[in-house]
Amino acid sequence: MTPEITPPQCDACTTPLKLIPAGTSKRTFKDYEAFWACPNNRECGGKTQKYVPPKPKITPDSPQQVADNINKDVKTINALKIVRENLDSVIKYLEK
């Protein structure tokens, strides 16, 4: 599965750029890396842009997310405590 790539826009005509795969120049016989080029390059004069391959995203939880998760856990524990207290009082009532 290839990650989805959003093409950047041409800085001259705002058309989504076309990805030119890496290859060898037929004129200079030099290898070039993949890059983005405007489909209207000749007319609009937009510049090519360097293609940066997408990296798999592994974002660790931010401190805020960690805090939020802990808060959720604390809320769950508190809710369970209340349920238990309620059950205790029901049991006490039934035992009377």
Ligand SMILES: [Zn+2]
């Ligand atoms: Zn353009």
